[in-house]
Amino acid sequence: xxxxxxxxxxxxxxxxxxxxxxxxxxxxxxxxxxxxxxxxxxxxxxxxxxxxxxxxxxxxxxxxxxxxxxxxxxxxxxxxxxxxxxxxxxxxxxxxxx
Amino acid sequence: xxxxxxxxxxxxxxxxxxxxxxxxxxxxxxxxxxxxxxxxxxxxxxxxxxxxxxxxxxxxxxxxxxxxxxxxxxxxxxxxxxxxxxxxxxxxxxxxxxxxxxxxxxxxxxxxxxxxxxxxxxxxxxxxxxxxxxxxxxxxxxxxxxxxxxxxxxxxxxxxxxxxxxxxxxxxxxxxxxxxxxxxxxxxxxxxxxxxxxxxxxxxxxxxxxxxxxxxx
Numbered sequence: 001x002x003x004x005x006x007x008x009x010x011x012x013x014x015x016x017x018x019x020x021x022x023x024x025x026x027x028x029x030x031x032x033x034x035x036x037x038x039x040x041x042x043x044x045x046x047x048x049x050x051x052x053x054x055x056x057x058x059x060x061x062x063x064x065x066x067x068x069x070x071x072x073x074x075x076x077x078x079x080x081x082x083x084x085x086x087x088x089x090x091x092x093x094x095x096x097x098x
Numbered sequence: 099x100x101x102x103x104x105x106x107x108x109x110x111x112x113x114x115x116x117x118x119x120x121x122x123x124x125x126x127x128x129x130x131x132x133x134x135x136x137x138x139x140x141x142x143x144x145x146x147x148x149x150x151x152x153x154x155x156x157x158x159x160x161x162x163x164x165x166x167x168x169x170x171x172x173x174x175x176x177x178x179x180x181x182x183x184x185x186x187x188x189x190x191x192x193x194x195x196x197x198x199x200x201x202x203x204x205x206x207x208x209x210x211x212x213x214x215x216x217x218x219x220x221x222x223x224x225x226x227x228x229x230x231x232x233x234x235x236x237x238x239x240x241x242x243x244x245x246x247x248x249x250x251x252x253x254x255x256x257x258x259x260x261x262x263x264x265x266x267x268x269x270x271x272x273x274x275x276x277x278x279x280x281x282x283x284x285x286x287x288x289x290x291x292x293x294x295x296x297x298x299x300x301x302x303x304x305x306x307x308x309x310x311x312x313x314x315x
Contacts, residue, residue: 003115003116003119003140004119004122005151006136006151006154006155007119007122007123007126007127008126009151009155009158010123010126010127010132010133010136010154010155010158011126011127013155013158013159013162014127014128014129014132014158014159014162014165015187015188017159017162017163017165017166017169018162018165018166018168018169018187018188018190019169019183019184019187020166020169021165021166021167021168021169021170021171021172021173021190022169022172022173022178022183022186022187022190023169023173023183024169024170024173025173025174025177027170029170031308031311032304032305032308033304034167035303035304035307035308036300036301036303036304037163037164037166037167037300038164038167038303038304039268039271039299039300039302039303039304040160040161040163040164040296040300041131041161041164041258041259041262042259042262042263042268042272042275042299042300043271043274043275043295043296043297043298043299043300043302043303044131044135044157044160044161044275044292044295044296044299044300045131045255045256045258045259045262045272046259046271046272046273046275046276046279046295046299047275047276047278047279047291047292047295047296047299048138048251048252048255048279048292049252049255049256049259049276050275050276050277050279050280051276051279051280051283051291052138052251052255053252054280055280055283056248058246061246061249062249062252065249065252065253066252066253066256069253069256069257070256070260073256073257073260073261074260077261079101079102079254079257079258080100080101082253082256082257082260083101083105083250083253083254083257086249086253086256087246087250087253090246090249091246
């Protein structure tokens with residue numbers, strides 16, 4: 001499928017969600033669905049990270065990168081530092097022959 | 099936000115998207131996490147198959163469904179007329195919502211449509227300029243795959259995930275969704291797996307928290 005079409009479809013599912021919320025100020029969602037929407041980033045982000053680390057052909061290096069990067073992010077709360085530190089750890093593991 | 103935009107653009111370029119396509123996604127979709135998730139699906143195989151593309155669109159929908167919450171919250175304190183709503187919706191993001199809710203009421207002009215649009219458009223400009231820089235830098239790298247840029251993808255999402263792990267329920271949801279997606283991924287295609295693990299994990303978290311609230315009442 002062409003890149004332009006995929007991008008168009010992604011836009012078509014994103015814009016309505018934004019407009020819908022802004023247009024429904026008086027609506028009260030049930031607590032379950034409010035909580036559900038709040039948990040979606042947690043579950044989706046985890047579902048993107050774990051298979052890409054454990055399922056990768058170079059998984060030992062990626063585990064080193066994810067643990068180092070994750071620890072840095074947790075302690076420093078700094079995204080750029082975490083990504084760069086994780087990438088450095090990946091290369092350290094790769095050069096060490098892991 | 100700048101490192102995330104640059105990392106997105108480099109990943110998208112490494113996955114075979116052109117500079118134009120990489121930029122177009124930032125200009126239209128304008129949702130960091132889902133853009134990055136999409137860029138990650140392009141990696142290696144070039145353009146996705148129809149099934150892969152639909153999975154990717156489903157992931158985008160699921161991720162951006164949370165924007166309903168920001169809109170709901172904003173429209174209670176800041177009701178907008180139709181015209182402004184149509185514009186504000188295009189540029190609404192996590193960061194714009196956060197800035198508007200926290201800093202808006204402290205602004206001399208108070209929480210207003212002008213403040214919301216100002217916050218949204220500033221973020222839009224930074225995001226798109228950073229995308230362009232990353233896309234051009236990505237084009238200059240001779241062999242991004244050989245440099246190991248693939249590892250940037252899980253690292254960037256880890257950076258978004260870590261601040262969200264604030265209690266035992268969020269940690270449990272992350273572990274169940276992550277390990278669940280890994281196990282499901284051995285049998286099912288990627289886009290579907292993220293959708294299933296995403297819905298399942300969020301439902302688990304919602305079930306635990308609402309059940310707890312009910313037993314307390």
